[in-house]
Amino acid sequence: MKEISQYLKEVTDVHIELTDKCQAACPMCARNHNGGTTRPFIKNNEITIDKFKEWFPVSFIQRLNNFYSCGNYGDPAFATDCFEIYEYVRKHNSTTRLAFHTNGSLRKPEWWQELAKIIGDRGEVIFAVDGIGTNHEMYRRNTSYDKVIENIKSFVSAGGNARADSLIFKHNEKDFDELEKALYAIGVKEVNIKSTTRFYDLMKFPVHDKEGNVEYYLEPTTIEKYKQTSKIKLENFLDEEFTRQVAKNSTVQPKCVDRKEIYVDPHGNVLPCCWIGSDWVEQPLKGEHILQILRNMTVQDSKQVFSNVGVPNLNDRNIEEILRDENTWKTLNDYWYGENKCLTCVKNCSAELYDY
Secondary structure, rough: OHHHHHHHHHHOEEEOOOOOOOOOOOOOOOOOOOOOOOOOOOOOOOOOHHHHHHOOOOHHHOOOOOOEEEEOOOOHHHOOOOHHHHHHHHHHHOOEEEEEOOOOOOOHHHHHHHHHHHHHOOOOEEEEEEOOOHHHHHOOOOOHHHHHHHHHHHHHHOOOEEEEEEOOOOOOOOHHHHHEEEHHHOOOOEEEEEOOOOOOOOEEEEEOOOOOEEEEOEEEEHHHHHHHOOOHHHHHHHHHHHHHHHHOOOOOHHHHHHHHHEEEEEEEEEOOOHHHHHHHOOOOOOOHHHHHHHHHHHHHEEEEEEEHHHOOOOOOOHHHHHHOOOOOOOOOHHHOOOOOOOOHHHHOOOOOOOOO
């Protein structure tokens, strides 16, 4: 077990959420209600280049091995100063990996060409491509498949390393042989086909319109090798005593420690990872669906844990001051290795629910 102060001294990777703005309405994303209305805790904040320079001294940027953005709620390409921030990091660190994940349906092709030149051969952009044509758009709502392909081509044409992350569902599972060939043909280096764990053991997920009406359902893939089913039935977790016993018996192996990584949100909060980051800002869901109940349970647990541990903010002091403070997250190991473990950490950094 590594001391928290030692982990923080060794940080070389930053996962940053430049903004919580996004034009997409992906049904399983927590920024909206099942693909419908945007949830009220979304503030549409973004990190400006001036703020970024205050938060991250050049000396800190120079020590980084990995700088990337994979938003909980926002797409980094939506941030006004995204380009300038990546340019600034590359200026002061020519060797760090620069990357971000995007729905790819934003910005003009010329912007992607310029981004490719900044990132260079030490990094990549990971585009979300979830099927062909309208099958892609069933999950990546408010995006354009044709626009994504256009922007990938533009990025690659300027020397950019492009990857694709592709979520597989029942409705798009027959697309992937053709999709892989098409993406490799336009210069994508790697296509990562994966399924989401957000179905848990449910067989369908309702997609809503702006009025809360069900438009259609998403269903998990029927292809065996891509299925991800929780080892424990969802309803068992409604029993708080059962849930606490599962957590107590789990072995948490914090990925943030192994990766020497921290997460920064667009409000300046500094947290160990994006999973805790989403819990920290999220508000309770209204409703009696089992997913809503269990989501509220884990969010409330994380809020309680980090109210105790403390959440430093970059509007108060810069990242170097936070990381060298011996009191930063001083008691966090208690919630990783003690009897009262953080539920979100158990879910994402142990093998209790899924074999990660």
